[in-house]
Amino acid sequence: MADYDFRPGGSLKLKGGDAGGKKKKKSKTKETMKESLLKGKARESEGLSDEPTSSAVEDVDADADAPTREKKKRDDNKTEAERRFEERQRRMLERKVEQMAKKTHKDRVHEFNAKLETLSEHHDIPKVGPG
Numbered sequence: 173m174a175d176y177d178f179r180p181g182g183s184l185k186l187k188g189g190d191a192g193g194k195k196k197k198k199s200k201t202k203e204t205m206k207e208s209l210l211k212g213k214a215r216e217s218e219g220l221s222d223e224p225t226s227s228a229v230e231d232v233d234a235d236a237d238a239p240t241r242e243k244k245k246r247d248d249n250k251t252e253a254e255r256r257f258e259e260r261q262r263r264m265l266e267r268k269v270e271q272m273a274k275k276t277h278k279d280r281v282h283e284f285n286a287k288l289e290t291l292s293e294h295h296d297i298p299k300v301g302p303g
Contacts, residue, residue, distance in 0.1 A: 250258075
């Protein structure tokens with residue numbers, strides 16, 4: 173007879189993935205930590221404060237374009253058809269939102285009641301019980 177162990181226990185071992193599903197955190201190297209400490213000490217010795225200066229305000233304005241740059245960077249990996257599809261989806265969503273914003277609640281209720289009136293008796297709620 174063969175020697176098989178059919179006792180339950182343990183999880184399935186799947187190919188192509190980490191068994192635990194957790195990724196190990198990448199630790200900072202000593203050099204990067206030293207550099208950041210040196211930069212911090214240099215700023216303190218120069219007497220820089222946390223108050224924004226005019227150059228800092230300009231940097232913030234330059235960072236305002238960062239989301240558009242990020243979006244373009246993500247779009248670079250997409251094909252032309254994917255870009256057109258997403259643009260079309262965005263426009264259709266905008267149109268739908270505009271149409272919904274035009275109608276009041278009263279208009280929506282009126283349209284819904286009109287739609288219910290056009291349905292056949294098959295969709296009516298059946299009577300249940302005596303009476």
